[in-house]
Amino acid sequence: SSSSSSSTSSSVCVQAKVPEDCIKVNPNCQWCAQEDFSGQRCNIQPILEEQGCSDLQIIESSVAMDAANEANRFDHQSASVSVTSLCRDVVINIRQARIRVGGNVNINFRIREPMVYPVDFYYLMDVSYSMLDDLKSVQTLAQQLVATLQELTQGGTGSVKLGFGKFVDKVQSPMTQMTPYKLQHPYGSSTDAPFLFRNVIDLTSDVDKFEQVLSKQNVSGNLDPPEGALDAMLQVVKCKELIGWRGDALRLLMVATESAFHFAGDGSGYLAGISRANDGRCHTGGDGIYVGAEEQDYPTVNQVVRAVEENSITPIFAIGKTYADMYKVGVLYHPEDVFRGSTWGILKKDSSNVVDLVRRAYLDITGKQEIVTSNPDDSVLCPWYHVTRPGGAMEQLSVDGTLVGGLESGSKVYYNMSLYANRGACAGATSCPVGDVIVKTRQYDDKLTIATSVVSAFGCAATVIVNSPSCSGNGNFSCGICRCLPAWGGSSCSIPVEGKIGCLPLDGGAKCSGRGKCLNNRCQCDPGYRHGKSKIFGDFCECDECPVRAGLVCSGNGRAVTGTGCSCDCVCDAGWEGSDCACASNTTTCMGLGGEICSGFGQCVCGACVCDVTSGYSGPTCSDCVQNCPSCAAFKDCIQCTMHQSGALADSCVTSCNDEVIEVEDIDEASGEVLCAALDKIDNCKFYYSYKPSGSGMVFKAEVEKRCKPEYSLLIILWCILLFLLIGLILLCCWRCCVYVIDKEESKNYK
Missing domain, CATH: 3.40.50.410 (von Willebrand factor, type A domain)
Structure with a gap:
């Protein structure tokens, strides 16, 4: 019910003590910036209005249509918009989607199959x-x-x-x-x-x-x-x-x-x-x-x-x-x-x-509609679809590759796309333009364009009064609350703080243990998910509870172990890793060139390769060269001078070529190795080598001996000629003898 949902949202909202946490904790949470407000500043809008807040900061996700579609008004309350059609003859653009961090907007559109297929x-x-x-x-x-x-x-x-x-x-x-x-x-x-x-x-x-x-x-x-x-x-x-x-x-x-x-x-x-x-x-x-x-x-x-x-x-x-x-x-x-x-x-x-x-x-x-979504930043936005087929009920589809088949010409399919803004979006900024989210079918150019931005701060955050009288001159005033300078505390920064300075205990340690914000010299702990924990608490945010995923402590793949003081860590079972034991440690899916993990150009994180951006390699196993790709010609001179002391770098080989070359008798084609051959112009012999990219550099192999065409001495050639002449002479003599014998026999018969 709505009352139950409101109650749940309110109980979540009141845990946030500062506006930057309030806007992220729940999409229904709003902030009261009234200076003398006595209630919980972060709460749902009806309760803040009921408590008489005169400076209510409200941020809601919304979508604005362009002028061509102004008749299709959108519902601000549900942050949704209905687009009449998306077909081959109409290109519909959404001017802007403004999404609150942690919230979402819903966009409804219809795609009609063409009556005639040119x-x-x-x-x-x-x-x-x-x-x-x-x-x-x-x-x-x-x-x-x-x-x-x-x-x-x-x-x-x-x-x-x-x-x-x-x-x-x-x-x-x-x-x-x-x-x-x-x-x-x-x-x-x-x-x-x-x-x-x-x-x-x-x-x-x-x-x-x-x-x-x-x-x-x-x-x-x-x-x-x-x-x-x-x-x-x-x-x-x-x-x-x-x-x-x-x-x-x-x-x-x-x-x-x-x-x-x-x-x-x-x-x-x-x-x-x-x-x-x-x-x-x-x-x-x-x-x-x-x-x-x-x-x-x-x-x-x-x-x-x-x-x-x-x-x-x-x-x-x-x-x-x-x-x-x-x-x-x-x-x-x-x-x-x-x-x-x-x-x-x-x-x-x-x-x-x-x-x-x-x-x-x-x-x-x-007769098919396959939706393709171009997302400018997967780390910020997450699109999700529901679809209503002709004569059917609404059903949920995947993030991308949405496929609806069995359609006839003129069939109409209704879609609902939800765009979610992740909680961690726009860190340190009040808002950020994300870019255009483009939705189209795979077979046609017509597209739905949504210029998207994410809002991550209430409007009051733009106004900050430094050393405000409201804060006794000992802090900055913004959004109805004081941010006290070190050594001062209290709601108006009028109380000297003893025993700690800026949320630091006298015996040292990081401010709020690095897991919270210091507000009026008191630690406001971060939500647990930011640090891979279920909950963070304590005067200095030094305590925590082990992460819970799908209702299971340590994802059900490990056990919770109490560490120093009141901290908790997961000890994962065999085959699992990560702070919450949710990632399988099997690296088979990350094996790339030469059997190396991520081809040596990245790390295997939770069964997927995260490629080093400076390596020039990308792809599922970091094996696709996309920048500064090597070639046989690039290594020819160094291999030639290192192995055979010849070529263009023969005189400067020691200073110009520092790579180690593995000497082999024969080059065998191995996984990930590129085979090369080059000609030594001095003796017209070929030398063979190979290279294989790896995370630590190139691995080179080269054959010890060159491959030269066999040389035949003049003496052997002369002997071969004489042998052929001799054989020919013998055959000629044999033929002449046979002719003589035959002629003699015929002569006798004639007589």
């Missing part, structure tokens, strides 16, 4: 030589593809636009054969010169033009099996204006290939010598050519995933049977590197089933 369909095809039959088949399918999409979208002419792009790989050894003829015609005169990506046809509704241009396309070729699919995808997604993606259309990107894909690190790990990381930008010009593809490495999978999500593009993977399992795992099962909402299918050898794959993918993608 589609932008871009076909990105691998045109390496092995896809020759596939290209010939696709060149005949344009009309059938458009007819199928128009049928599915229930739209007429113009509802479907088609685009076409092709990719192979970087024109760089060893990805591509670099001989002059191969750089013009990799597999005969009918093949095009190698390239990484070309935008052949912008999105167009002119099917005849699409067919005409497509019919003139040829295959090309490269050298190694993987292709540059990820790099090509990133260009198609980032070059929005060039490709012609429409803002009101369902954007589908079909990637057709029968090979694996290159990813970040292959540009340097494959000895291509590309040390610059992919910048994730559009580098394709108006002529459709990807400029500077060989000047930067391949993108990471995460880069491409973020790009397709930010641009509301849904990938469809049409994969050859050989690599289907690799794409299946990468697309569907890896939560960190997944193209969420995408589909995949197995491509026939001649791509004759492309239309069927498009039909199946379209039916799988449409």
Whole structure:
């Protein structure tokens, strides 16, 4: 009941003695700043009004609509707002959400499925030589593809636009054969010169033009099996204006290939010598050519995933049977590197089933609403959703990845989003702008934008009277109370304090044990949760009770042990750790490169890696290099001079190269190690080495001996020539003898 709830809130509020604690302890707690007020200053609004408070400080969470939605007034009491619709033709913005620290606002909105689904369909095809039959088949399918999409979208002419792009790989050894003829015609005169990506046809509704241009396309070729699919995808997604993606259309990107894909690190790990990381930008010009593809490495999978999500593009993977399992795992099962909402299918050898794959993918993608939330600061805001499906009851959904399926065109789904501001937000500030919380569906660009700020202090905190007469000149006056200077106490700072100064006992120790505030030379202890305790108490906040989680002391995974004086600590059972024994100590989920915890670039905290921000590595196991990434070329000279006393640093090796190199007979590929090879120009021999990043630096291994081509002496060559001549002479003699014998026999028969 409301009376029971008010009573509970009031009992919590009265524990706070200063306004900065009052605003955080409970969203219903308000503050009375009246100077001569005799009641509990922190309490719920009805009680403070009943007690006659004349200076009532009230902070409530609220949401303000923009002018276009002024008719949808919001209820200040419940801090909620109703938005009429969020559909493809309407972009609705919330001007501002003002959330009290520890409180929340509720935003109701509706998303309507479009009546007609216009589609932008871009076909990105691998045109390496092995896809020759596939290209010939696709060149005949344009009309059938458009007819199928128009049928599915229930739209007429113009509802479907088609685009076409092709990719192979970087024109760089060893990805591509670099001989002059191969750089013009990799597999005969009918093949095009190698390239990484070309935008052949912008999105167009002119099917005849699409067919005409497509019919003139040829295959090309490269050298190694993987292709540059990820790099090509990133260009198609980032070059929005060039490709012609429409803002009101369902954007589908079909990637057709029968090979694996290159990813970040292959540009340097494959000895291509590309040390610059992919910048994730559009580098394709108006002529459709990807400029500077060989000047930067391949993108990471995460880069491409973020790009397709930010641009509301849904990938469809049409994969050859050989690599289907690799794409299946990468697309569907890896939560960190997944193209969420995408589909995949197995491509026939001649791509004759492309239309069927498009039909199946379209039916799988449409009729769904998946909410994606962009949160500017997870440590401050926590969004949560409830949804009401067509004809159903309200149900609770997860923080993100909210998925509602089985919808028909025109279906309306109602959502309620609660935005919570954590208690620890805006520490030391009266308020702070958090940024824009953006809510959108995965498939469309329309979004709901909420400019959010958190309020963490009452308005009276802005006014402070220093050495106020109300505080006998011995303290500062703000929000109706005095903050006494050291050695003074009492409500008006008029009582000299003996035996302690500024909440410090005479025998020393931290002020309020570091776990409270000194108010009028008396300690006001912090709430227990701030220090991992259930409760903190005592004259100097020196006492505490062990933490309780889910009603269990030490989370039920340990035992409470009384320490020095009146403190309590949890002694965790085996397999558990943390101040409240709530974290499993198993570090299996944190194992990264080379079996190291968090790859040596972070710490495993409660089963998850917290990466060192200065290491340049991120990701679930801190194994993804995002800044100042190493390459084989960077270490070549030092390895060469250290192991073989040659190369550019041979004369300054001692001063220039200080890293220890582990000598091995043979380099074996190990987890997390990058294998490298380089040529010593003095003797034309190759030397092999490897490096592996770790938290303490790089770990280098190098083979003791170089690998040289075998040398053949002139004497051995001469002897081989003589041997072949001798064998030839013997065979000739044998043949002549046989001819002589046969001729002699025939002569006898003739006579």
